[in-house]
Ligand SMILES: Nc1ncnc2c1ncn2[C@@H]1O[C@H](COP(=O)(O)OP(=O)(O)O)[C@@H](O)[C@H]1O
């Protein structure tokens with residue numbers, strides 16, 4: 530991989546800054562509503578603590594002004610339950626109090642420092658050399674002996690705690706980072722035929738993935754669904770009706786033209802829905818493409834499309850999923866997601882990227898994937914063949 534990992538770090542007795550991504554959905558009471566990302570980092574933290582490290586753990590939660598912008602107190606409490614070692618919470622990130630809390634650590638102890646984004650620098654993006662001169666880095670770099678970046682899900686952000694600290698401190702990839710890079714950077718080694726299921730509502734991202742994997746010859750088949758599938762349906766010449774069209778153009782005014790360009794170049798590899806599901810009088814109603822347009826938005830693929838996509842997965846070597854096929858949050862429109870993702874889990878090798886995609890699997894109880902990425906945007910960057918800022922600095 531060309532990046533130093535925990536195998537290269539002599540941990541015992543050293544103070545290690547560890548960046549994790551435990552940015553999580555919060556409930557109405559402000560407490561964690563889902564702790565999947567905390568679970569993901571337990572391996573790295575536990576290993577460093579077992580090996581005698583003193584850990585200063587850094588993380589962000591939400592974005593300034595947003596509903597989920599919050600302290601990390603509840604995250605520390607939950608990590609304390611998940612780890613076999615003590616972890617305390619410090620309500621400061623790099624002030625004298627924070628540095629004292631780090632200096633007081635014994636081997637096998639950790640402190641979770643306050644949400645890095647309470648400081649405006651951490652919500653800006655900088656080139657690494659400038660990130661290295663920020664206050665956060667300036668004050669923390671001298672009090673840690675090494676830095677471990679395990680925050681794969683934030684690896685596409687060129688922010689001080691991601692790209693600045695590694696410019697000043699010996700740095701290593703944590704186990705989450707290592708595994709994500711290993712899987713998502715080596716898709717070209719996975720068994721064929723390689724089938725991508727691209728759905729969801731981030732149409733522009735899905736087009737980027739489709740274009741990149743088709744251009745690079747990585748994709749044998751692309752199964753389109755969700756709002757992305759609706760855009761391809763419109764691009765194939767079907768009048769999908771105003772509500773579905775409006776939903777698409779609200780997100781991306783040129784979506785249909787982009788889908789047309791992909792279909793004209795790679796049409797034989799791109800599957801487009803044969804039917805869709807809409808809501809009528811509170812019920813799910815399936816509509817074949819010959820019955821379109823309808824005056825309600827298409828919120829799921831229909832049963833024929835789901836069955837056709839399930840067939841494609843029967844013989845798939847690799848399944849790569851990004852974006853749920855329907856509005857799975859509503860049971861009526863979860864059928865496509867349940868069927869298509871359920872079949873994908875049976876492929877010889879299967880990879881899942883995307884926050885909502887992973888949430889749909891948890892909600893519908895679909896298991897058996899080889900790799901469920903912790904990242905959304907970061908996983909997409911790798912799927913489109915781009916380098917991640919966090920990884921570039923670890924390589925240097
Ligand atoms: N046909 C559809 N119309 C509107 N929204 C859809 C449709 N299909 C799926 N979605 C929505 O897409 C959202 C997830 O898409 P996206 O953000 O692209 O996924 P991810 O977070 O995995 O990258 C879900 O909240 C789901 O309700």
Ligand SMILES: O=C(OP(=O)(O)O)[C@H](O)COP(=O)(O)O
Nearest residue numbers: 550552682683884904905906907
């Ligand atoms: O949740 C995250 O990314 P994701 O929504 O792409 O999965 C990361 O924690 C990055 O957060 P950000 O998108 O506020 O920088």
